[in-house]
Amino acid sequence: MTDAAPRAMRIDVFSIFPAMVGDFASQSLLGRAGQKGLLDIRVHDLREHTTDVHRTVDDSPFGGGAGMVLRAEPIYASVEAADPPRPLFLLGPGGRRLDQALAQELAVSGGFSMLCGRYEGVDDRVRTELCDGELSIGDYVLGGGEVAAMVVLEAVGRLVPGVMGNAASAGDESFSHGLLEYPQFTKPAVFRGMEVPEVLRSGDHARIERWRRSMALLRTMAARPDLIEARGGLSDADRALLEEFPAAD
Ligand code: ADE
16 A cells, blocks of 8 residues: 555636735645645636737626626636636626535535636626536625635635644534534633633533533524524433533533
8 A cells, every 4th residue: 555645635716816815825724735735726817818918808798788797718718728627616696605514525525616706797608618616605795706715715725634733623613513613711711800611620521522512502592593403403412411501601
């Protein structure tokens, strides 16, 4: 058996503002993952594939109307030159909504790509013929897909195996069990008269686990009851925990 290093997961991004996305991807967790060879994020400048002196990427819409539309030619040329990993998603409010489950799905995929649109639009032949699907980060309209691309990169990148230093923390956190996160504290034990719950200082790890689970349930019931419903309501074990720890302390 060989002990080959895992291949970096490649994610390509196509944008008219490549510096925005490239700078973001070179820093913090994503930057370190790139240096470690776990992520290979490639950002492509759509203007590099224009043919006129002004490097024009957009034009007025057929049929008239306000705003400009991103042209098909530079996008097709850029994608064909890069031969990016598929699926290629067009970012826009009409796409499948990103959630933790989709982020997890993409994190264990063989790579994917994103095309940042501008809000006025992208020539629809790009959407229907070049792209494989559409991705949205929420029900609001951004000026363009760049911020959305960064959201996807961050949500997915941190879930790529090996990227998070402490593998346990990705599994513990909000949404991964369909619950919000339990509260966390660090030193000092008393800050301006506010005390860290006694149980966390008890050293009784089983009790701490039960307390944390109960706090996650309480928080979710208060802030996101829809998530409890989505899990099929409270189990008998959940109810027992809530009886043991009905409040934070
Ligand atoms: N571009 C514009 N709005 C967007 C959204 N909500 N999600 C993804 N890309 C977008």
